[in-house]
Amino acid sequence: MNALARIFATPQGIVFLVAVLFAVVLGLLNPAFFTPSTLIDLARNGLVTGIFAMGVMMVLASGGIDVSHTAIGAFAMYATMKIVLGIDLDLPIIAYFVIAAAIGAGLGLVNGLLIGGLGLNTLIVTLGTLSFFRGALLTFLGTTYITSVPREVINFSRTILIRIENAVGQMVSLPASFLVLVAVTIALAIIMNFTLFGRKVYAIGGSEEAAQRIGIRIKRVKVLIYVIAGAIAGLAGMTHVTLSRMANPFDLVGMELNVIAAVVLGGARITGGHGTVLGTLLGVFVITMINTTLLMAGVPSYWQKFVIGCLIIVGTGLPIVFDRLAKHRQRMARPLEA
Amino acid sequence: MNALARIFATPQGIVFLVAVLFAVVLGLLNPAFFTPSTLIDLARNGLVTGIFAMGVMMVLASGGIDVSHTAIGAFAMYATMKIVLGIDLDLPIIAYFVIAAAIGAGLGLVNGLLIGGLGLNTLIVTLGTLSFFRGALLTFLGTTYITSVPREVINFSRTILIRIENAVGQMVSLPASFLVLVAVTIALAIIMNFTLFGRKVYAIGGSEEAAQRIGIRIKRVKVLIYVIAGAIAGLAGMTHVTLSRMANPFDLVGMELNVIAAVVLGGARITGGHGTVLGTLLGVFVITMINTTLLMAGVPSYWQKFVIGCLIIVGTGLPIVFDRLAKHRQRMARPLEA
Amino acid sequence: HAQDAKHSIVTVVKLSGIAWFNRMEDGVNEYAAETGHDATQVGPASADAALQVQMIEDLIAKKVDAITVVPNSPEALEPVLGKALDAGIKVIGHEASSLQNITYDVEAFDNAAYGRHLMEALAQAMGGEGEYAVFVGHLTAKTHNEWVDAAIEYQKEKYPNMTLVTDKLESNEQQQTAYQKTKELLRTYPNLRGIQGSAGEDVVGAALAVEEAGLDGKVKIVGTSLVSVAGPYLETGAIEMISFWDPAKAGIAMNKVASMAIAGEEITDGMDLGVEGYNAIKLDGKVLYGQAWVDVTTDNMSEYDF
Amino acid sequence: MNDEASGSTPILQMRDIRKAYGPVRVLEDVNLELSTGEVRCLAGENGSGKSTLIKILSGVVSADAGQVSLNGRQLGNDPMGAITAGLSVIYQDFSLFPNLSVWENIGFLTSVTSADVLHKRSARRRLAIDTLKRMQVEIDPDTPVELLPVASKQLVAIARALANRARIIVMDEPTTALTRSEVAHLLEIVGALKKEGVSFLFVSHKIEEVFAVCDTVTVLRDGSVVVEGPIGEFDTERLVEAMTGRSVDSQRLPREEGAVQRPFLAASGLGRRGNFVDVDLELRPGEIVSVVGLLGSGRTELAQTLFGYMKPDAGRIEIDGETVTFKSQHDAIERGIAYVPEDRLTEGLFLNQSIRDNITVSSLEKSTHFGIVSAASLLQRARDAVKNLRIKTPDVTPAVATLSGGNQQRVVLARWMEIDPRLLILNGPTVGVDVGSKREIHELLVSLSRSGTAVMVVTDDIAEAIALSDRILVMVRGRITAGFDAATVDEDTLYNEVIREDRT
Numbered sequence A, B: 001m002n003a004l005a006r007i008f009a010t011p012q013g014i015v016f017l018v019a020v021l022f023a024v025v026l027g028l029l030n031p032a033f034f035t036p037s038t039l040i041d042l043a044r045n046g047l048v049t050g051i052f053a054m055g056v057m058m059v060l061a062s063g064g065i066d067v068s069h070t071a072i073g074a075f076a077m078y079a080t081m082k083i084v085l086g087i088d089l090d091l092p093i094i095a096y097f098v099i100a101a102a103i104g105a106g107l108g109l110v111n112g113l114l115i116g117g118l119g120l121n122t123l124i125v126t127l128g129t130l131s132f133f134r135g136a137l138l139t140f141l142g143t144t145y146i147t148s149v150p151r152e153v154i155n156f157s158r159t160i161l162i163r164i165e166n167a168v169g170q171m172v173s174l175p176a177s178f179l180v181l182v183a184v185t186i187a188l189a190i191i192m193n194f195t196l197f198g199r200k201v202y203a204i205g206g207s208e209e210a211a212q213r214i215g216i217r218i219k220r221v222k223v224l225i226y227v228i229a230g231a232i233a234g235l236a237g238m239t240h241v242t243l244s245r246m247a248n249p250f251d252l253v254g255m256e257l258n259v260i261a262a263v264v265l266g267g268a269r270i271t272g273g274h275g276t277v278l279g280t281l282l283g284v285f286v287i288t289m290i291n292t293t294l295l296m297a298g299v300p301s302y303w304q305k306f307v308i309g310c311l312i313i314v315g316t317g318l319p320i321v322f323d324r325l326a327k328h329r330q331r332m333a334r335p336l337e338a
Numbered sequence C: 001h002a003q004d005a006k007h008s009i010v011t012v013v014k015l016s017g018i019a020w021f022n023r024m025e026d027g028v029n030e031y032a033a034e035t036g037h038d039a040t041q042v043g044p045a046s047a048d049a050a051l052q053v054q055m056i057e058d059l060i061a062k063k064v065d066a067i068t069v070v071p072n073s074p075e076a077l078e079p080v081l082g083k084a085l086d087a088g089i090k091v092i093g094h095e096a097s098s099l100q101n102i103t104y105d106v107e108a109f110d111n112a113a114y115g116r117h118l119m120e121a122l123a124q125a126m127g128g129e130g131e132y133a134v135f136v137g138h139l140t141a142k143t144h145n146e147w148v149d150a151a152i153e154y155q156k157e158k159y160p161n162m163t164l165v166t167d168k169l170e171s172n173e174q175q176q177t178a179y180q181k182t183k184e185l186l187r188t189y190p191n192l193r194g195i196q197g198s199a200g201e202d203v204v205g206a207a208l209a210v211e212e213a214g215l216d217g218k219v220k221i222v223g224t225s226l227v228s229v230a231g232p233y234l235e236t237g238a239i240e241m242i243s244f245w246d247p248a249k250a251g252i253a254m255n256k257v258a259s260m261a262i263a264g265e266e267i268t269d270g271m272d273l274g275v276e277g278y279n280a281i282k283l284d285g286k287v288l289y290g291q292a293w294v295d296v297t298t299d300n301m302s303e304y305d306f
Numbered sequence D: 001m002n003d004e005a006s007g008s009t010p011i012l013q014m015r016d017i018r019k020a021y022g023p024v025r026v027l028e029d030v031n032l033e034l035s036t037g038e039v040r041c042l043a044g045e046n047g048s049g050k051s052t053l054i055k056i057l058s059g060v061v062s063a064d065a066g067q068v069s070l071n072g073r074q075l076g077n078d079p080m081g082a083i084t085a086g087l088s089v090i091y092q093d094f095s096l097f098p099n100l101s102v103w104e105n106i107g108f109l110t111s112v113t114s115a116d117v118l119h120k121r122s123a124r125r126r127l128a129i130d131t132l133k134r135m136q137v138e139i140d141p142d143t144p145v146e147l148l149p150v151a152s153k154q155l156v157a158i159a160r161a162l163a164n165r166a167r168i169i170v171m172d173e174p175t176t177a178l179t180r181s182e183v184a185h186l187l188e189i190v191g192a193l194k195k196e197g198v199s200f201l202f203v204s205h206k207i208e209e210v211f212a213v214c215d216t217v218t219v220l221r222d223g224s225v226v227v228e229g230p231i232g233e234f235d236t237e238r239l240v241e242a243m244t245g246r247s248v249d250s251q252r253l254p255r256e257e258g259a260v261q262r263p264f265l266a267a268s269g270l271g272r273r274g275n276f277v278d279v280d281l282e283l284r285p286g287e288i289v290s291v292v293g294l295l296g297s298g299r300t301e302l303a304q305t306l307f308g309y310m311k312p313d314a315g316r317i318e319i320d321g322e323t324v325t326f327k328s329q330h331d332a333i334e335r336g337i338a339y340v341p342e343d344r345l346t347e348g349l350f351l352n353q354s355i356r357d358n359i360t361v362s363s364l365e366k367s368t369h370f371g372i373v374s375a376a377s378l379l380q381r382a383r384d385a386v387k388n389l390r391i392k393t394p395d396v397t398p399a400v401a402t403l404s405g406g407n408q409q410r411v412v413l414a415r416w417m418e419i420d421p422r423l424l425i426l427n428g429p430t431v432g433v434d435v436g437s438k439r440e441i442h443e444l445l446v447s448l449s450r451s452g453t454a455v456m457v458v459t460d461d462i463a464e465a466i467a468l469s470d471r472i473l474v475m476v477r478g479r480i481t482a483g484f485d486a487a488t489v490d491e492d493t494l495y496n497e498v499i500r501e502d503r504t
């Protein structure tokens, strides 16, 4: 009872409960829902959002916000393809991801220097760079689809981790790109929990002033945060190419609010200091599930927006209401003696 | 010299200077630029952005942020057309605007209650309602274009305030919808500068705690802020219908960051307490000018994003750099004698 | 003399930067180079009618001689095109035979005939039976709807053993959307055997989803696209056949018609525009039809580099 | 005294430290030395510059002039440098991370100084548990700090400084929220560490602690060192005198005594859980009542309750003999009550907005006709107020942030005088105000009171209470324990009453 109440009192808890409820209802409506193939489908669909979300979670944990990540991802993926096609060398697939991450990190550095170095507001800076990076991509790199992606990318796209047959005998497959999400998640979990840098991120998100006072070099940490977030966005962009087998410079941008919604549903607070890798995965999972399952249930896709909107509001609102009630009860329980 | 330096030290100042520079360069490239017809064109193109920007400015001045305004505008415009076509009455055009504003105000009330009443974070709430309102619109109201707009709307669309001949003998005209922007601007200027409520908005944006201490009923004021912002968004939506002569439920959403960029360029601060009606008009003007003139100059439209991104970063970054330099110089100018 | 004057003709396309309209731009440029007229092409960054309206507003202000336009949504453009005509600008449409406010509309072919042609190819691939679905770029795109409507009608008449499983699907001319919707389709209709695409991205998105589901070869895909877009899937056989009309030729034809209109020359039925595929045009009111479609399969894909 | 300290080279030297915030000089040529194993008390009134000196020492704030050297090495303007040189600070505001657990807060400083790359969970957690055990306090090391009560937060802040094996520990009022036994433990630890050669700079308003633990004293007044020496040279009286000074401003202001009037506000049996209890209070027009007490004694909450900002749990408030319940401070303002908060920087002023707006913001109604505010009238009123209160500014349009502390305080006063309050409650009315301005503000308040306004002042400045008030109430741990006639009470008596902790 008490444990349940405590779960209810966290945003993730509520989000999770709603998600479970959702799944149960869908399972009742459509028994095919509770099959491994659904899970694989979810994993495939939430892949790019998930990778983006990791970087955004770190930024939110540090008390910032990043809306430019999709532009970084699009820029990095397109630039990578241009570079690789330009030099015309046979590179192993890992090199593609390294290049994309490096380009992403470079763009992240721009954010980092403006935010950490100049001390500008993170929302303004990333709003600016969202427009700036995207403009630079379309203006200087090009606007045409790159469909003739190199053989390595195509091969990687066709590499399948798991392939199972679903209820109707079709193949549902988890592409190797899923490993990118796994790698980013593990790496970020290690960074955030087992390195001092990660703890400094939370510390800055908790209180910038206090962090400065105990000798944390805030500027340096902030710059690094945005560089890492940029690199992760670059990986997300490259992953997108391996999924769609083409580089479309118009892709990705536009999903930034969706990614932020997933991260917030996963328990990261927009005011900083909170956010976990696992929670973020949960948030991405829930958003992807809602998108995917509503489609499966034949509900028009516009419902998704409606449901996700509700979830964000309820998921962040209810805990506050519970918290207020608890605080009030706590004070009333105290004796009148001062 | 000093005055110039002071202008340079404000974001609006820099934005304005860049805009003037821009105009001069364009004027040199294309003498047709410096004609009244260009101005009219700008006024026409910046109309909807300008109306939205007014509501967003008020929200920013109060220390909040509103990304849901476009969803409110789209909802209000589509709902208004549905209602009017449903009741099949001949209403004067003003009634359309009243209905749209009322619907917008109702949706704004949702934001207001969540933000003012529950005390939730404004970005989260409006992210949620952006998704929620849009989903509700597409799910419950419809997804088809309404092209058979009533006669009154068409007539209003055809009403022209100014029609002048441009250099080559073509007509450039300012539609009557421009009056909506004028009315909203004047009304908001009065509200923000000459009513108690307006001063309270700035007070809350300056310091919520201090505002509370002097007896301002923060919750009430906040609710009202979002209601008014909603109403303005509704008007923007209806204005959009009168310009495009059709109600497309997919329109408007997606321009929210553009509107916020215009407001920020106009000097409103994302941290609250600042923002003027005039500055906002300037910001809208600059963004519209960049969009329009780059097109006129035959520059690919992606440049716009690039330039606007630069402008946001420079406009907010340079004043901080100048400020720091000034502070440093000031400290250095002091005699060592304490 | 009107013929000697330099005409400024601007072609406004649905979306700039994609292969299709880049090819059209090649044609526009070729026309400009050959005739010396000031012919250029512009297009919005996203396939949005409002952006096209804005561009045309600007062109009116710039007082060009003619605007040729490939509209995202003809209805949405009517007012502004009307304004252009009022301003004395010639307006030539393409893929928009329903437009009212135009001087002429140039169509590569009769849309119904093209739709029937694609359906015939799909039916052949499917062996004349099974479930199929159709994509359009936008539900408001007149041309796509005409192709698809004619195709469906043709199927009902000629191939009664084939069934259309659901309403026309909208891809927003996005590969990602086509991909997602195809996945959805396959899940809902496991017996689906054919997909007909309209926008260039439709077949590519569909092919990716079909291939991922391990159904390539089983689900036949036919539609409008370009070799540069659909090439990899044509090669593997995931896409059965694509058809297109050469946008470069269409671009030249539009500009040609625009020049003639500016010069006050009359267009007549059966006329030869001097452009391949438009050698004997059919005139129906203000609409001109050519016979300019091209079919591509694995065998002849190497002949096209756009 | 401290034999091993005398003669040895100082571990810490601060030379000719100077600091000004804008036109306000906070520190002037301050010198301070600390030897190995020495415990030095830094004493001084509120706003005398103690915290600023400490922030300069720790590198958080840069001095305008002067040097700080630790172990003979000069320190730059960098917190990291000071910390690695062996300095730990317990800040007045704790500076903890609310989102992190207790053990992580305690261990963080050590992690930063040892330049860890990996997060050594178990080692840091053990360190935290050991430190807490050494302090003999029981706090669950895994709770997030934001869930702790204030006293525990303070203990965590202390533990963080102790855990870092620092050579110098600076404590800026470390005991404000602690109970006697917790203070005793802390003082024991200080004694033990001192034997290990750790030096302390200790700031406290609690005189008995100072005498219990310190070897030497440095007294700051208005930013300058007025006296320093071994603790043996001082007794309570001399120390208090050194801190408060005997300059003009501590003289009681002359005033005419009027006839006693009916109370405007009367509180009886007022109580609020965890803050104060059984408060009886009468505030009359023409009288200034001071409530003095230490931080955490509940004075602020009492003042805020009278202002309707907090709700009482017991007792009642009467205004003009009529029982009232305030739903919010709005109701209190409508009843004619004004409240000047203690921290005007965060609670009272809109720093980035103009002087005019700040003065008129709470009385816009006066210039409003049919819902429209008259800008001309606002400007006129603001100008008049600036003239009446002698606010030093060329115009009423600059932002308040450009004014000096004393003038900012006057802006706050001006704002409340604009609403013509019947009761003015001021919390620390002259904190951060220079000596001259302090006097002027006192004069203003006295004349305001003589013109028929009831005035209540919350302060921990004893001299101010005596100089300003007619009646002084002492609050200890949430109870009013004594009342004095300001004309007859002397500072020592008052101080002894204030620092008396548990009174039965």
Ligand SMILES: Nc1ncnc2c1ncn2[C@@H]1O[C@H](COP(=O)(O)OP(=O)(O)OP(=O)(O)O)[C@@H](O)[C@H]1O
Pocket (backbone or CB within 6 Å): D021, D024, D026, D044, D045, D046, D047, D048, D049, D050, D051, D052, D053, D092, D405, D431, D432, D433
């Ligand atoms: N950031 C700042 N800007 C302007 N003035 C400041 C700032 N910080 C401190 N001051 C002023 O400097 C003076 C000294 O402040 P400080 O905090 O050092 O006092 P203190 O002796 O620690 O007082 P207390 O006993 O209340 O802690 C005060 O007048 C204060 O208002």
Ligand SMILES: Nc1ncnc2c1ncn2[C@@H]1O[C@H](COP(=O)(O)OP(=O)(O)OP(=O)(O)O)[C@@H](O)[C@H]1O
Pocket (backbone or CB within 6 Å): D150, D177, D293, D294, D295, D296, D297, D298, D299, D300, D301, D302, D342, D460
């Ligand atoms: N927002 C808060 N949350 C938790 N505890 C608080 C809060 N505000 C005050 N307290 C605590 O309530 C108690 C009373 O504080 P209060 O500010 O009334 O003291 P004070 O007597 O005014 O002290 P000062 O000398 O600083 O003015 C203290 O223990 C304080 O730390």
Ligand SMILES: [Mg+2]
Pocket (backbone or CB within 6 Å): D050, D051, D052, D092, D172
């Ligand atoms: Mg202090």
Ligand SMILES: [Mg+2]
Pocket (backbone or CB within 6 Å): D295, D296, D300, D342
């Ligand atoms: Mg206090």
